[in-house]
Amino acid sequence: MPARLLAASDWFNDALINGMEARGWPRLSRSQSLIFVSIDQAGTRPAELARRLGMTRQSMQQLLAKLRDEALVTLEVDPTDGRAMTVRLAPRAHALGRDAAAITAEIERELASRIGEEPLQSLREILALDWGAPPC
Numbered sequence: 475m476p477a478r479l480l481a482a483s484d485w486f487n488d489a490l491i492n493g494m495e496a497r498g499w500p501r502l503s504r505s506q507s508l509i510f511v512s513i514d515q516a517g518t519r520p521a522e523l524a525r526r527l528g529m530t531r532q533s534m535q536q537l538l539a540k541l542r543d544e545a546l547v548t549l550e551v552d553p554t555d556g557r558a559m560t561v562r563l564a565p566r567a568h569a570l571g572r573d574a575a576a577i578t579a580e581i582e583r584e585l586a587s588r589i590g591e592e593p594l595q596s597l598r599e600i601l602a603l604d605w606g607a608p609p610c
Contacts, residue, residue, distance in 0.1 A: 486581060493577035499570055500544050505529070506537050509547070510567065517560035519552060546570060 487504055495501050505527065512518065512526045524534035538561060541547040546567045552558040563571075586594045 489581045489584075490574065490577055493580065494570070494573060497573050497577070499573065503537075505533075506541060509534075509537060509541065509561075510563070510571070513547070513561055513563055517550070517552075517562040519558055520549075520561055521558075523561060 487507070491501060491507075508527055509523060512523050520534050520538055521531055523538075524531045527534070538547060538549065542549060544566075545564050548562050548564050549559045550562060552560045582594065
């Protein structure tokens with residue numbers, strides 16, 4: 475089952491990345507994509523993003539530099555601690571998010587045509603369940 479879950483995740487991610495690229499967006503890595511859903515609305519420190527995504531601070535800084543170069547995030551001085559930085563979504567990232575949502579809907583329609591609407595609805599329900607803490 476783990477291999478099947480990973481393969482399904484890869485299939486969806488590849489479809490999303492391909493769709494975004496077709497709309498003219500830069501090709502983002504999975505890690506870069508995960509940063510977008512990990513940034514709090516008020517902004518998030520890079521160290522916290524690294525912790526949330528299970529990577530080193532140095533790796534996070536490299537990813538953020540690329541996203542900043544693409545004008546998708548901004549790095550600003552943290553108003554609560556002038557020694558720290560806060561990552562925020564840049565205005566351009568909101569347009570990226572709208573395109574990603576539209577492409578996600580297209581992917582789900584394609585998946586429904588391949589596996590059927592009922593299995594897709596069951597999949598949505600299963601993934602929405604609270605699985606609890608990992609057993610190990």
